Amino acid sequence: MNHPTDQSFCPVYEAINVLQEKWTLHIIRSLLDGPKGFNELSRAVGGCNPATLAQRVEKLEAINIVSKTIHSTMPPRTSYALTESGQALQKVIEAIDDWGRQYLPEPVAG
Amino acid sequence: MNHPTDQSFCPVYEAINVLQEKWTLHIIRSLLDGPKGFNELSRAVGGCNPATLAQRVEKLEAINIVSKTIHSTMPPRTSYALTESGQALQKVIEAIDDWGRQYLPEPVAG
DNA sequence: CCATATCACTTTGTAATGTAAAGTATTTGA
DNA sequence: TCAAATACTTTACATTACAAAGTGATATGG
DSSP, X not given: OOOOTTOSOOHHHHHHHHHTSTTHHXXXXXXXXXXXXXXXXXXXXXXXXXXXXXXXXXXXXXXXXXXXXXXXXXXXXXXXXXXXXXXXXXXXXXXXXXXXXHHSOOOOOO | OOOOTTOSOOXXXXXXXXXXXXXXXXXXXXXXXOOBOHHHHHHHHOSOOHHHHHHHHHHHHHTTSEEXXXXXXXXXXXXXXXXXXXXXXXXXXXXXXXXXXXXSOOOOOO
């Protein structure tokens, strides 16, 4: 909803608003190595509770970053994958990866 | 605190944890075009309330992404700038910028 | 010379968001 | 038949972010 004062639509600003939501980048990173089911994704993401994860993938589906495919309702079998837009975020994840390796200190072992 | 199941320390994972916090990327982006005072930064970021902003820059200072310089206490004059580590995040912001321009639709007027 | 603005925040109370824990309905494997 | 897994939802609680107002001091304008 917010945007810089001097401009009515700023793509970077909006992009940041999308990506700064908790778990979003983790979800995208997890899906970069292939489609996953809900619990599988949950395990890959690590630490996100199902209520939040469900809400987040729904949002990501709405803005066309993730696509959801229901293979069967009973037994339940769903898969989440990145769309073209989602795949394009690999560049962002790579940049974050590079930065992390260079600037985040490995915690010293006790 | 969280980390992938198969590894004890993952730089990407930690980096994402840092960058996914609300306003963090906005703050970094704002500081990329030079140091700013508190209210100046607040205006550049756009929409973040001072309590949150104060807390966020304090955290970013603690992990050495932002540096705070107090020029005078009275009248109050402070400036926030990016450290080397913070400057290095320009690559991340650029990647987000590219993605936003390509994949975020401009809202239709009217 | 008094009101107003600005600086860098802090405080207070409330709204939004995220959390753990448990539950649902069904199938598969031991 | 019991435990585990699938994909979630529900509930009650905790954390986080929010708007609005306030603080103390100085500089500016009428």
